[in-house]
Amino acid sequence: MDPPPPPQPPQFSLIPPSQIPPPQQNSNPNIQPDSIPNWDQNPNLTHYLDLSVPKKRRRGRSQRNSALFRSPLTLNASSNNDLSSYAITSSSSSAAVAPPVSFSSIRNPPPSLTQSSSAYDFSDEIIMINKEPKTEAMIALSAGFPADSLSEEEIETGVIPVIGGIEQDKTPTEPSKPGVIIIGAGLAGLAAARQLMRFGFKVTVLEGRKRAGGRVYTKKMEVGSRVGAVAELGGSVLTGTLGNPLGIVARQLGDVLHKVRDKCPLYSVDGKPVNPDMDMKVESAFNRLLDKASRLRQLMGEVSVDVSLGAALETFRQVYKDAVNDEEMKLFNWHLANLEYANAGLISHLSLAFWDQDDPYDMGGDHCFLPGGNGKLVQALAENVPIFYEKTVHTIRYGSDGVQVIAGSQVFEGDMALCTVPLGVLKKGSIKFIPELPQRKLDGIRRLGFGLLNKLCHSCWWSPVDCFSGR
Incomplete structure (x- = not known):
């Protein structure tokens, strides 16, 4: 049987230079190349911009600051009486309670809420939940569980008898x-x-x-x-x-x-470790290109919906002459594959505007x-x-x-x-x-798409261990 053909690098249609607007053509003066727009500065961007800078899918663990999760201040009462909660409407110094709203409305606010010109940061309230045991536990469910220990409400809303x-x-x-x-x-x-x-x-x-x-x-x-x-x-x-x-x-x-340990060494096809200096160089370049893609998304506005993330990354890679030789390109393709694994789809099919829209809901802390x-x-x-x-x-x-x-x-x-x-x-x-x-x-x-992960497990002959797996 003939061996399978080697995988081909992804093919992208480069972005024509005419479609990449320079900063001076930005129609919104509140967006600067070195700033991240928020709802206060540009509420109209909420339909196609993420709530934070795209999270770089690095190796090892990924962490997210809870302060990046922003949600509108104004929440309307919901008619759902079974799955209801209370939305905090005060600053971090008080704990006023608003009428009940549905859990799904807090977690995934509808367009009518995301168009609000007011922005509200739940991060202070998440900290307050740790200190105020009488705060409604559903708020913790909607904005993320507290980071330290379980409160009585969390135990009562838990699943273990x-x-x-x-x-x-x-x-x-x-x-x-x-x-x-x-x-x-x-x-x-x-x-x-x-x-x-x-x-x-x-x-x-x-x-x-x-x-x-x-x-x-x-x-x-x-x-x-x-x-x-x-x-x-x-x-x-x-x-x-x-x-x-x-x-x-x-x-x-x-x-x-x-x-799970943070270290994630890479090996070439001959089984030898990848040169650490080259590994760091390519990884830094990959993360820098993701930042460039984020800035491009801000400048292009709604037009970025029709541009793929893959096209943007490949355009910037050629412009900045990153990963120019074969060995560096193999490493760069590994990062692209890892990004596709994280998004369960080809980056040539991922919208530059929406590829990371779920990042504000990612969970921080160790893996x-x-x-x-x-x-x-x-x-x-x-x-x-x-x-x-x-x-x-x-x-x-x-x-x-x-x-x-x-x-x-x-x-x-x-x-x-x-x-x-x-x-x-x-x-x-x-x-x-x-x-x-x-x-x-x-x-x-x-x-909706989803990814496929194949696992290979070997029987162990040594003493009992906690876990053994690979992919």
């Missing part, structure tokens, strides 16, 4: 609200099931596999009668512990997270793993949750009179359904919705 020997489970013994059928027993389905049960809903979870956890699956690598190691065949690393609900669950379980595997989290979340395994759902009928969820020859009826299946299942059309989903949802399913 017992912590420190004190019973925290307040799930009603008899459901008092309508029935909800949850499709999928992954982390999303399990967390939703526990929260809805606490709200008094009657919950039934249908899972197609023989196990819970979905894309989180801890494989025990047994050596004789003992477990030599565990391998995460799915999600393995907690990418940031500040604001990460899984970090909260781990602390509730009393588990200690182990930090960590849980000794013994993330299966511990799944086991705790699934405790006392009614789950029907090997029930592969293929049809969901819904209407004003309730829902029918069909798995094989069985029909499950309820008042409403919550679908938490993976995006790939929805893309494949494995589940038929009657009536068909709204066009906006179908368009979202079609446009």
